[in-house]
Amino acid sequence: MKLQYQLNIAFTTLLLVIMSVTGFVIYSLILDLLIQDEKAELEQKGELLVQILNEESRQPRIDQFGGFLQDQNLELLLYNRILDQVIDSTMPKQIVGSFLADNDFSNMDKELWSLGDIKYVNSRILFYPESTGLELILLTPLTELQAVQQDFIKQLFIVFVIGAVAAVILSYLFTNKLVTPLTRLKWQLKKVEKRQFDAIEPIKATGEIKEVEKSVFEMANELQRYMKSQQTFFQNASHELKTPLMTIQGYAEGIRDGIFGSEEKEKGLEVMVTEVNRLKKIINEMILLAKLDSEQTSYDPETIYLTSIVDQVLDRALPIINEKEIRISHEVDETLTIHADPEKLLRALLNITFNGIRHAKSYVLINVRQINSMITISIEDDGEGIDEDLIPQIFHRFIKGSQGETGLGLAIARAIVEQSGGNITVGTSELGGAKFIVAFSEN
Known part of the structure; x- marks a missing residue:
């Protein structure tokens, strides 16, 4: 798989993981925030109702708020903590009895009450003086808050989708900008492989890729120089070895064919020995140099x-x-x-x-x-x-x-x-x- 595809897949996967975790956290928090906000609003309404009921000299009655509560989609209970009884309610007695059975009214910290499968947000406000033991309880179904939560999540999902598409497009553009110099650099390396040193061209790049490109060109130049030096070496080596060999061959053939006199023969033999020693010296130095270059010689510092x-x-x-x-x-x-x-x-x-x-x-x-x-x-x-x-x-x-x-x-x-x-x-x-x-x- 190409590097560009791998980078895009990795980035997209990371983006999806981050968005999923973020969405889950927001989904969990939004309901808690809505519940806290709803409780605060219920508390404000409840305090207003308690104030109105406290102003009445007779026994408080809540049926006078029926229209208001119905408009607000609220349920109201008048609870006596001393007797542990609901003395008045906007709900049927049977439902009130179920509420008492399913929930612990003495638990003041419980945020949600349940009635079957339905959850309710509650707010509890005391009447004054507290010695009366009366308490006003406002209830609103959680379904409305859940509907708000679902609507918010849908909108958030749309935003996430749009953001993800934009991020993937940007990822493709950035990775393409990153990978393109590497692709071009690969083709320059192909030229090095084929020894087309004169065809190597610089590429536009930045950062580490620019450093790699610089190293590649330095390597190519050094390789070209080395190959030329090797060619020069073989040319010079053949020349240096050929010259004494030809001299030796000429004198040897002359001595064999009896062309030289005794004095010239002695001189020829002396020249042959000199050239042989020269050849021996060249060969020994070539062997030593080859060993030094290949690090085959023992080195005892x-x-x-x-x-x-x-x-x-x-x-x-x-x-x-x-x-x-x-x-x-x-x-x-x-x-x-x-x-x-x-x-x-x-x-x-x-x-x-x-x-x-x-x-x-x-x-x-x-x-x-x-x-x-x-x-x-x-x-x-x-x-x-x-x-x-x-x-x-x-x-x-x-x-x-x-x-x-x-x-x-x-x-x-x-x-x-x-x-x-x-x-x-x-x-x-x-x-x-x-x-x-x-x-x-x-x-």
Whole structure:
């Protein structure tokens, strides 16, 4: 069942329940209110009659009010509480006897009296002085009040029906306004499913649906970027693997066919070994990167002093520093620690440092400091820097500069840093070259 129908049914059901409960409460209360109002009116009429009867010196008689009582649809009893007798009445004696038999006249709090199936509202007024024991009792049938009650309920029911129809129509309009963006969003997701990223269109929505729409478009853009990066990866990977294989194949066929002399053969064998080592390095780094991305590698975090990690980076970078005659310096707060896998973090920092050394002219700077709640490791050089067009892709696989090797080092560094809960960015250094910043939250 569609969401719009479900919302309409739920709203209509809730409305019917509320209206039913409200109607029942009103039905119960309206009769009580009518009875109280009728008792108050009877009391006013009764006091007026008592006043008239009290002014007469002789024994009070109620037959003089017969016309008035008949017009008002009232019955009147003159009751002597001391004798527990009805001494006068507008009702036949037989009916009066039934009243005495069916009702307890001594109970002053009873609101309704009964005579067979007929209920009566009563009002009792004492004559003065009270020592006379006389009491005037006015009675009116409950049927009239029940008729008023039924008429009121009928009108209320009509109002409820009109209100319910209006509410259902409004419910349909509001749910339609709510569901329509979801329906349109569904069709945009269908386009994502079919990889029609260029055909995705924004939809008009508000509130949480707008947030969902924003998340869907961000997901679509990220998926599109990922698919393009995967295509680029396979293209670059095939190129990077194809080039050394062709070199190896050319020399191997030349040696097999006896085309090369002894000196060229030795050179060919040396080139083949170099290319095989290069292939091995590329494949190992591809395997490592795939494991890092799929989280299949073991990750053993522990508390690391950053000064120790930087010292290890400098020790391993020493041969290439001496070879290229590069000067490297570092500034490290010895108290700073992070929680990460030391072996993998060392690999990431080595990749970034070697990248800086390869592109530096004469100087590389490593700086470790704490800024607010972040611990940052910056590695910068005085080389030519990174081309602006290359910066957004620099951490992608097989993206490399003019002096790059496999194009996987920075991708591996990013994967390790992100797995360690940090992030890595690149920009322009004040030294003139590139500046890589690795940032971690403080433990």
